Amino acid sequence: MFEEIYKKYFDTLYRISFLYMKNEADALDVVQDVFVKVLNGKAVYQGEEKLKAWLLVTASNSCKSRLKKWWNKKRSAYTEECEKRWNAQPAGERSEVLEAVLELEDKYRIPVYLYYYEGYSTKEIGELLSIRPSTIQTRLAKARKLLRLVLEEEQICTGY
Amino acid sequence: MKERFVKQKDLKQAFESIQAEGEKKEEIYKKLSQMENAGGQETGTEKGDKRYGRMLRRLAATAAALVALAIPATIYADEIQNFFKGILRHDEQVAEYVQQNVFEDSDGHLKMTVQELLSDQVVVRAVITYEAVDEEGAEWIRQFKEEDYQEGPEGARYGEYMDENNMPHSALSLTPIGYTNMTRGIRELKELRTDTTLAIQLVYEVDDPVELEQAYLYYPMTHEIFRQTTLSIEPNMEIREYQLIGDTNVNEYYDALYIRISDLSYIIYGKQKGLYEHRRYSTGGYAQRMLVSYEEHEKVLPDVTLHFNGKEDYNSNYGYALSPVMDQKGDIATESHHGADTLICGEVFDHGQFLENSEVTLSLESEALKGITINGHYFTLKAYE
Numbered sequence: 148m149f150e151e152i153y154k155k156y157f158d159t160l161y162r163i164s165f166l167y168m169k170n171e172a173d174a175l176d177v178v179q180d181v182f183v184k185v186l187n188g189k190a191v192y193q194g195e196e197k198l199k200a201w202l203l204v205t206a207s208n209s210c211k212s213r214l215k216k217w218w219n220k221k222r223s224a225y226t227e228e229c230e231k232r233w234n235a236q237p238a239g240e241r242s243e244v245l246e247a248v249l250e251l252e253d254k255y256r257i258p259v260y261l262y263y264y265e266g267y268s269t270k271e272i273g274e275l276l277s278i279r280p281s282t283i284q285t286r287l288a289k290a291r292k293l294l295r296l297v298l299e300e301e302q303i304c305t306g307y
Numbered sequence: 308m309k310e311r312f313v314k315q316k317d318l319k320q321a322f323e324s325i326q327a328e329g330e331k332k333e334e335i336y337k338k339l340s341q342m343e344n345a346g347g348q349e350t351g352t353e354k355g356d357k358r359y360g361r362m363l364r365r366l367a368a369t370a371a372a373l374v375a376l377a378i379p380a381t382i383y384a385d386e387i388q389n390f391f392k393g394i395l396r397h398d399e400q401v402a403e404y405v406q407q408n409v410f411e412d413s414d415g416h417l418k419m420t421v422q423e424l425l426s427d428q429v430v431v432r433a434v435i436t437y438e439a440v441d442e443e444g445a446e447w448i449r450q451f452k453e454e455d456y457q458e459g460p461e462g463a464r465y466g467e468y469m470d471e472n473n474m475p476h477s478a479l480s481l482t483p484i485g486y487t488n489m490t491r492g493i494r495e496l497k498e499l500r501t502d503t504t505l506a507i508q509l510v511y512e513v514d515d516p517v518e519l520e521q522a523y524l525y526y527p528m529t530h531e532i533f534r535q536t537t538l539s540i541e542p543n544m545e546i547r548e549y550q551l552i553g554d555t556n557v558n559e560y561y562d563a564l565y566i567r568i569s570d571l572s573y574i575i576y577g578k579q580k581g582l583y584e585h586r587r588y589s590t591g592g593y594a595q596r597m598l599v600s601y602e603e604h605e606k607v608l609p610d611v612t613l614h615f616n617g618k619e620d621y622n623s624n625y626g627y628a629l630s631p632v633m634d635q636k637g638d639i640a641t642e643s644h645h646g647a648d649t650l651i652c653g654e655v656f657d658h659g660q661f662l663e664n665s666e667v668t669l670s671l672e673s674e675a676l677k678g679i680t681i682n683g684h685y686f687t688l689k690a691y692e
Contacts, residue, residue: 149343150336157332162325175327179335186343245321263315264322 152185156199159265160206166260167210169249177209203265204275207257247297255290258283401425404544404570409433410536414528416444421524422506426540427569428516430655432508433481433538434496435526439503447529448505453495456480456527476525478533481509483540484521512655515574515632517643544569547673549688550645551575557682560599560607561629564647566688568673572655575611575681576647582607582629585639609652613671614678621671623654645691652681 160181164174181202248256261267261275262283269287273280409421416439423434439445456479476482479493491511499506513519522540525533546569555562561577568574581598599607608629613621630650634640641648679686 149339153336153339157336158326161327162322165325171327171331175331175335178327179339182335182339183342186339242317242321242324244317245324248318248321259318260322263318 149182149186152198153182156202159199160202162264163203163206163257163260164210166249166256167207167214167253173213177206177213180209181206200271200275203261207276211253243298244294247294250297251290251293255286255293258286259290259294262287406543409538410524412526412528412534412536413440414530416441416529417447418444419526419528421538424538424540425543425571427542427544427546427571428513428519428540429569429572429574429653430510430512431481431483431522431540432510433524434506434508435524436499436507437505443529445503448503451495451505453493453507456493476523478525478527479507479509480523480525481511481538482523482525483511483513483519484523484537485519512572514630514653515650517632517640518634542569544571545673547676548645548691549676550691551679551681551686552689553686554684557609557684558607561649561651563609563651563681563684563686565645565691566676566679568671568676570671570673572653573613573671573673574653575609575651575679576632576644577649577651578647579631579649582649583631585631609681610683611652612680613676614680615672615675616677618672618675623652 157178160178161174164177165171168174168177184205185202248259251259257276258269258272261272262269267275269280269283272278272283276283404425406424406426407422409424411418411420413419418438418440419435420438421433421435423432425432437444437448437451439448456477477493480491481493482491491509493507493509496506496508509524511522520539520541521537524536524538526536527533546567548565548567550565551563555564555577557563557577559580560582561579563575563577566573566575583598611623613623615621632640632644632648632650634643639648676688678688
């Protein structure tokens with residue numbers, strides 16, 4: 148049972164964690180912590196969709212909590228992995244669009260991921276993030292504008 | 308010319324490219340499998356979190372599902388008020404600082420009062436009390452468990468609540484309004500528990516208090532998971548800021564410029580020289596890149612001794628340090644920091660003990676501060692006008 152859940156949701160959890168933490172080491176820490184909770188019987192097993200929602204919310208909350216802790220902020224800011232990522236990653240390895248998405252604030256980045264990749268509706272995202280669906284709609288609209296702006300700034304958007 | 312729009316397909320591909328290395332995936336699975344076989348032990352990460360996150364307790368889902376009891380309502384006497392006087396106490400000096408009867412609320416079953424508040428803006432301590440107004444309130448108090456409201460090492464759990472900045476918070480917590488790095492926690496003062504009364508201490512501390520003037524207090528009532536109010540956290544004790552006069556070049560990575568000190572905490576600010584750099588995106592996103600390694604950063608923490616008139620020197624062993632000072636938008640806030648851009652050292656007293664009891668230790672006599680030595684450089688002080 149656990150193996151099945153792990154295989155099925157590892158990538159999903161890694162993606163949302165990475166979108167918050169922006170580095171592999173911290174994202175993997177979060178993923179591991181979420182699966183520890185699953186092992187400890189804290190997950191909701193009332194249907195697959197509910198389990199997925201639980202995993203996403205738990206990972207998302209875990210990331211937010213880590214980001215707000217001063218000691219963790221420093222730790223993640225100062226680690227060499229982080230340093231390497233800043234210096235060595237980008238253009239070649241990450242797509243321009245992903246770079247642009249990562250430049251968005253959390254409040255825009257996460258709804259974009261849940262909406263465009265996970266396929267949740269604005270109502271569902273609202274429930275997942277405890278935010279009004281109308282706010283999600285506004286944030287998605289703003290995110291699209293910002294993405295266009297970033298892509299233009301990076302001279303990627305040349306028009307056609 | 309038609310503007311290119313970000314296509315859904317591009318976004319999908321972008322997200323699809325976020326992949327952990329296969330090895331790492333396997334590695335974690337092995338670790339978890341071992342845990343599963345061992346019946347669920349802590350991971351190294353959790354242990355580490357516990358070590359660091361002492362004050363950040365866990366909040367379990369706590370839909371205070373109370374059953375209305377068919378017992379006649381009981382009204383409790385006003386004398387109870389006196390029972391809660393003087394919780395945050397250690398000596399006369401503290402008594403002088405503590406602000407009393409800060410806020411009151413009731414839902415007809417419970418009366419919640421912010422009895423006391425002590426703030427130097429860096430460390431803020433409040434004591435709130437619940438008193439039963441009727442039997443339903445008394446039952447709520449009997450059911451109350453502090454662990455239901457404590458935030459854990461992992462912070463937010465299923466059932467936690469998001470504030471307006473979309474940050475998770477416990478249904479019982481005190482949180483500064485504005486951008487800051489902080490730690491916080493709650494602790495019931497169990498020695499004050501009776502069948503009808505309950506006292507809880509809430510504490511938070513921040514790295515840098517700039518522009519923080521208010522805090523949210525989230526608190527539950529009998530039939531509501533949480534209510535929210537705003538408390539002023541204006542300091543109720545003297546805060547002193549002194550320019551450091553001397554050779555400011557105390558380190559190759561930063562100059563020391565000034566100290567902010569109260570009887571509860573001090574922070575030394577400076578100007579960094581190649582310690583980190585910033586990048587601010589047009590979207591509002593913010594990033595900071597350290598230019599020295601983590602190990603190097605640990606090495607360059609300052610060695611600080613505070614010198615007092617008529618009192619022993621104080622040598623600091625603990626310092627949260629070396630972070631940029633920022634305003635509420637996340638921009639470096641040199642203007643509000645007398646030209647400094649970096650917090651180079653700070654210390655909050657009572658750290659670690661402050662949740663354990665309601666005694667407040669005023670370790671510093673900030674008024675008597677006469678000088679500081681940083682990395683062997685002695686500074687005299689000049690108050691800002």
